[in-house]
Amino acid sequence: MAHPTIYDVAAAAGVATSTVSRAFSTPTRVSAHTRERVLAAAAELGYRPNPHARALFSGRHHTVAMVVSDITNPHYFELIRGAELRAKASEYTLVLVNAEESPRIEYDQIQRLVSSVDGFVLAASRLPDENLEQIASQRPVVLMNRELPGIPSVVLDHVQGCRQIVEHLVSLGHRHLVYLAGPRNSWMAATRWSALRTAAEGHGIRMERVGPFTPKVSQGGAAADGALTTNATAIVAHNDLLAIGVVQRLAQRGVRVPEDVSVLGFDNIFASDLCTPSLTTLGGAHVEVGRAAVEILLDMATPNGKTRTPPRVLLPTELVLRGSTGAAPSA
Amino acid sequence: MAHPTIYDVAAAAGVATSTVSRAFSTPTRVSAHTRERVLAAAAELGYRPNPHARALFSGRHHTVAMVVSDITNPHYFELIRGAELRAKASEYTLVLVNAEESPRIEYDQIQRLVSSVDGFVLAASRLPDENLEQIASQRPVVLMNRELPGIPSVVLDHVQGCRQIVEHLVSLGHRHLVYLAGPRNSWMAATRWSALRTAAEGHGIRMERVGPFTPKVSQGGAAADGALTTNATAIVAHNDLLAIGVVQRLAQRGVRVPEDVSVLGFDNIFASDLCTPSLTTLGGAHVEVGRAAVEILLDMATPNGKTRTPPRVLLPTELVLRGSTGAAPSA
DNA sequence: TTGAAAGCGCTAACAC
DNA sequence: GTGTTAGCGCTTTCAA
Numbered sequence: 001m002a003h004p005t006i007y008d009v010a011a012a013a014g015v016a017t018s019t020v021s022r023a024f025s026t027p028t029r030v031s032a033h034t035r036e037r038v039l040a041a042a043a044e045l046g047y048r049p050n051p052h053a054r055a056l057f058s059g060r061h062h063t064v065a066m067v068v069s070d071i072t073n074p075h076y077f078e079l080i081r082g083a084e085l086r087a088k089a090s091e092y093t094l095v096l097v098n099a100e101e102s103p104r105i106e107y108d109q110i111q112r113l114v115s116s117v118d119g120f121v122l123a124a125s126r127l128p129d130e131n132l133e134q135i136a137s138q139r140p141v142v143l144m145n146r147e148l149p150g151i152p153s154v155v156l157d158h159v160q161g162c163r164q165i166v167e168h169l170v171s172l173g174h175r176h177l178v179y180l181a182g183p184r185n186s187w188m189a190a191t192r193w194s195a196l197r198t199a200a201e202g203h204g205i206r207m208e209r210v211g212p213f214t215p216k217v218s219q220g221g222a223a224a225d226g227a228l229t230t231n232a233t234a235i236v237a238h239n240d241l242l243a244i245g246v247v248q249r250l251a252q253r254g255v256r257v258p259e260d261v262s263v264l265g266f267d268n269i270f271a272s273d274l275c276t277p278s279l280t281t282l283g284g285a286h287v288e289v290g291r292a293a294v295e296i297l298l299d300m301a302t303p304n305g306k307t308r309t310p311p312r313v314l315l316p317t318e319l320v321l322r323g324s325t326g327a328a329p330s331a
Numbered sequence: 332m333a334h335p336t337i338y339d340v341a342a343a344a345g346v347a348t349s350t351v352s353r354a355f356s357t358p359t360r361v362s363a364h365t366r367e368r369v370l371a372a373a374a375e376l377g378y379r380p381n382p383h384a385r386a387l388f389s390g391r392h393h394t395v396a397m398v399v400s401d402i403t404n405p406h407y408f409e410l411i412r413g414a415e416l417r418a419k420a421s422e423y424t425l426v427l428v429n430a431e432e433s434p435r436i437e438y439d440q441i442q443r444l445v446s447s448v449d450g451f452v453l454a455a456s457r458l459p460d461e462n463l464e465q466i467a468s469q470r471p472v473v474l475m476n477r478e479l480p481g482i483p484s485v486v487l488d489h490v491q492g493c494r495q496i497v498e499h500l501v502s503l504g505h506r507h508l509v510y511l512a513g514p515r516n517s518w519m520a521a522t523r524w525s526a527l528r529t530a531a532e533g534h535g536i537r538m539e540r541v542g543p544f545t546p547k548v549s550q551g552g553a554a555a556d557g558a559l560t561t562n563a564t565a566i567v568a569h570n571d572l573l574a575i576g577v578v579q580r581l582a583q584r585g586v587r588v589p590e591d592v593s594v595l596g597f598d599n600i601f602a603s604d605l606c607t608p609s610l611t612t613l614g615g616a617h618v619e620v621g622r623a624a625v626e627i628l629l630d631m632a633t634p635n636g637k638t639r640t641p642p643r644v645l646l647p648t649e650l651v652l653r654g655s656t657g658a659a660p661s662a
Numbered sequence: 663t664t665g666a667a668a669g670c671g672c673t674a675a676c677a678c
Numbered sequence: 679g680t681g682t683t684a685g686c687g688c689t690t691t692c693a694a
Contacts (some may be wrong), residue, residue: 003446005687021689031663051447052383053391053687058349061383063426074405074601081402084429096427098415106665110668113424115334116382152398244605270405271602274575295415334669347681351674362679388686493667 001180004045011021012040024049061095064297065113066290067106068123069186071098073215073269075286077142079123081187082290090298092118101214103185105126114138120300121293122146126185140300142293146187151298152310153290156284158188161317162195163202165236165264165282168319171202173328174234174262180223180246181211182238189238193268196236208232213242220245224253233261233328240265240272240281247324258326268320277323333377344372355380386447394424395628396444397438397621399454400517402429404546406598408616410454410475413621421451421629432545433493434458434516444467445469449632452624453477457516466531471631473624477518480576483631483641485624487615489516489519492648493526494533496567496595496613499650501534504659505565505593511577512542513553513569526565545571551576555584564592564659571596571612578606578655589657599651608654615648 001008013020015038022030023038030038036320041047055061066083068076080096087094095117099106103126110120120141125132136151137139143153169177172301179196182189193209200207210226213219215238224246227235235301237243243265244256257263257277265272292313332339337351344351348368353361354369356481361369366476372378385390392585397414399407411427418425426448430437434457441451450471456463466472467482474484499506510527513520531538542558544550546569555577558566568574574596578588588594596603599614623644 003687006689007687017688018666018690019664021687022664025689030663034663048442048446050387050687052386053670054689055383056381056387056672059670059687071408071415074408077402077405078407080427081429084402088429088440091443093426094428096411096415096425097417098412109419111379115379116424123529169675177692197638271605274602274607275605277609299661334671337673338671348671348680349673350680352671353680356673360679365679381671382688385673386686387671387688388673390686 001045003050003269004047004082005048005050008045009038009047010040010145011144012045013038026232053079055239061116061118062091063095063117064119064121064228064294065095065097065110065117065133066121066123066294067097067099067110069099069106069126070101071096073239074269074271076123078286079290079293082287082292083121083294084290084295086291087300092294093300094294096172100124101126101203102137103269104133107131108325120259121290121297121298123290124186124188126183128185140297144289144293147312152294152296152312154289155314155316156289156317157288157314158191158282158317159195159198161284161319162192163199164204164317166196166199166203168280168321168325169262169264170205170235172326173264175204175328176206176232177208177234177236178227179207179209179211179250180213180227180229180235180237180242181209182213182215182242184212192236192238206232211238213238215242215289216247217241217248218247220247221249227261228253232294235261235263237263237265240279242246242270242278243324244275245280247277247279257324260329262328273322274327280322280325281320282317283320285315288315332376334381336376336381338372339376340369340378340418343376343641344369346619371440377590387422387660388613389425391632392424392447392449394426394449395450395452395625396426396428396441397452397454397625398428398430398438398441398456400430400457401432404570405600405602406570407454409617410621410624413560413618414452414625417622417625417629423629425624425625430457432457432514433461434640438462441466450623450628452628452646453521455517457514459516467597471628473628473631475620475624478643481641483627483643485620485627485644485646487617487620487648489522489613489648490526490529490646492613492615492650493523494530495648495650497530497534497536497588498525499611499652500565500595501536503593503657505536506659507537507561507563508539508542508565508567509558509561509563510538510542511544511558511566511568511573512540513544513546513573517569523567523569537563540645542569544569546570546632551578554578555580558592560582560585566592568594570597571598571600571610574610574655575602576612586608588655591660593656595656596653603651604653605629611650611653611656612651614651616646619646
């Protein structure tokens with residue numbers, strides 16, 4: 001039989017459809033003997049419950065949607081991997097949406113999915129706060145690497161991390177830093193900038209910002225040139241991709257890294273360890289971010305825990321020291 | 332209203348539910364005037380058709396599942412991106428499943444999804460042929476980078492590509508090559524080996540195989556050591572990750588690349604351009620593979636085209652020459 | 663413990 | 679062109 005239903009199973013087992021249903025969803029409320037008969041018949045026919053029929057009634061879909069702002073960025077794959085693992089562990093299905101750095105696409109896709117998923121995990125959402133609040137009022141939402149009061153979030157502790165970055169650079173004698181900013185509507189970009197500036201002020205050193213830049217390797221050229229005009233001795237790029245592009249451009253222009261200028265990135269992507277010089281970068285347990293976000297979402301989707309105040313998980317970062325940072329030039 | 336239904340819209344617009352349904356699914360079969368009234372009422376209430384109810388009746392879910400054998404491998408990002416783009420363009424939802432290199436997980440997850448998706452695109456499936464045939468008998472299936480008679484597939488032309496690899500190496504004076512094989516149940520590994528061997532025979536040079544290896548950087552050490560025992564002057568690794576690991580291990584052992592030995596990979600992943608030396612590799616339009624596979628799947632899912640003989644798309648590869656290959660040592 | 667029956671939201675005959 | 683109605687496969691009262 002192509003797609004046997006409970007009717008087929010019921011007929012085969014000589015019971016009512018409701019009994020079949022119970023045998024699957026509330027096995028305790030069926031006598032052991034009947035249950036066995038039903039399960040045997042189901043196995044025989046190759047019956048599998050139709051999740052849509054189930055969802056139609058229950059409103060629960062056993063599905064979560066993950067929206068990433070840019071799937072081209074390898075950084076997100078760690079998040080995706082963590083999310084997928086966690087979802088799978090609870091037999092949830094993970095739907096993947098790439099917003100292609102467009103708030104419009106992001107919003108439209110979310111609306112399209114609102115009635116077919118149990119909730120959303122949003123990675124580095126580019127949506128304005130109001131949109132997020134509106135979506136959160138329709139479905140459970142968990143933010144990754146973004147915060148908004150009232151909505152649960154999982155974030156790497158960038159305040160702490162940026163402090164470490166500045167300390168690292170200060171200890172190497174740098175007194176003038178520049179941050180190559182990420183996209184205008186990126187919460188992370190704003191957070192990093194503010195954390196860096198605060199840390200720099202604490203050390204009484206100069207910190208400026210250039211940008212915004214789309215954080216891709218291809219933008220590294222423009223970013224590097226922008227950075228050079230500041231005469232800063234250390235460049236903190238919005239992420240590793242941009243940093244890699246910056247390093248390439250600097251090489252092209254004959255600027256040595258780290259002898260003439262130090263470069264740092266964020267995310268600790270796979271490639272940052274392979275490029276030359278290898279990249280000093282602020283990493284963290286990205287897989288864990290994905291995992292934790294889905295875990296919170298699943299908690300929210302189950303009846304009990306919904307009332308608690310929205311969790312705000314802060315995961316530790318780690319500064320990975322590599323070849324792209326060194327002592328400030330003595331000039 | 333939390334989730335208005337066609338009943339609510341029908342009541343608000345003063346029409347029957349079927350009219351509302353038609354206004355959405357077959358707008359031409361409703362008078363312009365009524366349609367407007369319905370759409371206005373729907374917009375007013377914030378109505379959105381419930382895809383599950385729709386799927387329950389029609390059996391079509393507007394969803395495709397993509398299964399990748401290992402999400403950690405950056406190579407798959409490209410496939411995923413292409414698949415996601417194509418699915419989104421047709422307002423299809425993409426479900427992502429990571430098989431974690433386990434045929435068991437792959438099979439179980441597919442079975443779990445059989446009744447909730449319109450079809451599967453399987454990237455480098457590790458399943459035995461029989462399983463694939465069985466799945467294809469339940470739902471449309473398109474293979475990526477794997478072939479099986481009777482099932483549509485999209486594959487990069489590795490026969491052609493491997494020939495180019497061998498020609499490249501022969502022209503550099505290499506007479507003894509070694510292939511570091513991928514996983515035992517990888518169709519791609521078998522294909523590459525067979526194509527490389529054939530090409531090598533055609534040139535009358537020696538080609539051997541070592542392995543299998545799990546194609547990760549971490550396996551490069553063992554793979555490199557295995558390769559060295561053969562005294563081959565050129566190493567063709569199953570993919571770029573393995574090749575990168577091999578290069579690292581060779582450096583550790585004081586073997587120079589490419590002076591003492593040449594190294595090649597497959598996939599042209601992002602990092603292969605950044606490592607030192609940069610990696611000669613067989614690339615191709617991976618995004619296109621993902622896109623084409625989903626496109627075929629969508630075709631299959633629409634009533635008309637189902638009868639045609641299963642398409643077998645062969646996309647061109649390109650050999651990207653970089654720093655890791657050079658003249659054979661004169662010894 | 664089990665069965666009969668209503669209904670989740672939507673679509674497609676079939677009437678009018 | 680539009681309304682009536684019977685399901686799609688499942689869950690869950692309500693009775694027995």
